[in-house]
Amino acid sequence: MAFWLFKSEPDVFSWDDLVAKGETGEEWNGVRNYQARNFMRAMKVGDLGLFYHSNIGKEAVGIVQVIAEAHPDSTSADPKWECVDLKAVESLPRPVTLEQARGEPALKDMVLVNNSRLSVQPVTDAEWAAILKLAGS
DNA sequence: GCCAACGTTGGC
């Protein structure tokens, strides 16, 4: 099983919005970046991810699960853009901020820390463990 | 609100 990180501006779509969708989850649509799309194509049902609030908060706030593999993005007329479906699994006991991640040696190579613009990213097993530790879970 | 970093587009 693989780990990922999904970014969203909470103004547009927040953690609470995903939680409100319950078990039905929601399409992770609107991604128009090839790298991000390719990561979504690599995802399997059951993979877990971090839900990160960009701009406001700048912190990982919850854990999500992939519930449907990549399919055409319903918000795009062009079928080349695909997305997965996600549901909220649980909130982190304590959100992990970008600042905390920057200060953690185990996370120095994390994509979040080094490439702030990629909206869907892979997370290594070690990084996943380090984030959950910082989150107090 | 500014600007640096990055990705994409389009002229040559």
Place this chain on the structure above:
DNA sequence: GCCAACGTTGGC
């Protein structure tokens, strides 16, 4: 196929 111009993202 290169690269300048432009648009977008996201931290500050």
